[in-house]
Amino acid sequence: MVDMKNEQTIPIWDGCAPTVAEAIGQFQDRWQPYSKTAKRYPITRLVEELIDPAVAAYSTTLPMRCLGHIPGAGTGVAFSEIIRLVGLDAMVRLQRQLLRAFVLTEDQQSAVDQQFIATLESLIELVGASNRKQPAKSQVRNTRLNGQRLQGFCRFCGELAELASFAGGSDAPKVDDVDEKLRLSNLYCVAHRPKLPSEAWNPAYRKAKRAVAQFDLELARLSRQCAVRGTSQAKSGDVLVDGYIFHYMLGQTLQPADEAELRNQARLMVDLKLSDRKKQILMLQRSAFNQSEIARRLGIERQAVSKAVASIPEIFRLDPAKHSGQ
Incomplete structure (x- = not known):
């Protein structure tokens, strides 16, 4: 993403279709008096004016397999009208479901698909920000x-x-x-x-405060990995750690839009002390290394491996590799 989320910013994902990115930028430039509760400036009216034409124009460039994953595309029902029908909260959930379905069933990691995902993510950000937008005085x-x-x-x-x-x-x-x-x-x-x-x-606050850097690190890794599920994206600097994050996220259905779930997942990793060393061990275990071999590979004592393995919760363990060239 190009920006951090706050009350004045609508993040636009890198790779978003230019027509949609430009419309979102114009939307933010003008949205100050608008909100979902305002009678004079209802935010759906701004969506109708700026976002509907951009979504419609972008939809004409897409293959048929993509159209069913943009709310209203190809049906004659405008993006803003779907929002009016279901509400902003439900629209975010609908968009996430459609994006998840696309990634699981249609995504071929082509340039078209990568731009499509970035565009959908940006539209989700827009609807989420519109839902949170407060009136000028509230x-x-x-x-x-x-x-x-x-x-x-x-x-x-x-x-x-x-x-x-x-x-x-x-x-x-x-x-x-x-x-x-x-x-x-x-x-x-x-x-x-x-x-x-x-x-x-509060002990929970103090504990989380001490580990905030690790929380941010795990969140960044998870977010990068689920944005491009087909290849290793964690960028930890260690091939085993990257491999662990890659295979662990393959067992999840999270997408970048699932921010709450990703944040809770990062919190769980930190609280349950899933260190990078343990990730390395789990990745080597997946490749059928025994504890003595893992110890030699990592340059540590076998007892340290045994102790680490015993402390790793079941939820973080990986399925063994099916040795057919993996």
Whole structure:
């Protein structure tokens, strides 16, 4: 992606079709007064004006096998009309389902397919950002909370930050707010809030804070790998680690748009201490190396291999390779 996600930015994926990328850029330039709740400036009207023509023009360049994976394409129903019919939340889910189906059934890793995936991802980003877009002046659920504060994922996982969760209708973030102070974080979820109701430091926050660099590293690797599933993309600098990420993600159905799930997966890897050494061991195990051979290959003691293997949860283990040239 060309940009990080925040309340003022709609990420456009590298390789997105130029006509769609240009339309998204124009959309963002003009979207300031628009939101899904605004009566004078409903955001679907801006989608209709700018995005519909771009999607329609791009659709005419695509092979038939692609058309069924863009909502409304080839049916005479405009992209914005699908949004009006199902809502922005459901539109994001629909787009993710269609993209996942394309990757699993049609993706040939051709230049056309790579541009198609980048374009679909960019359209998903646009709809997701439109769903999160707040009115120019807004409050959260009739409280004094400022709706313009960034509302998104927790810094440490795939759960919504307290403010975003509360704005979405959940009362979980204020369960302990007996004094109705509503000090809701726009950066951390309930589980990772820095302070507990007792005002003591939250151990989960401190643990995640210490490992934030590893979390970011694992998230970047997973995101790169699921963007191009057919080849190794983790770019860890170690062929065994890259191989592990590649084969592990083949057993998943995650796509880059599944940001919450990817963030939670990275959090799980960090919390369960799936180190790069353990990834190396798992990859060699997949290739039928025994523990003594693994130890010699990695230059460590066999007992260290045995101890590492015993500590790896089952969910991270790989299926053995079927030795037919793999």
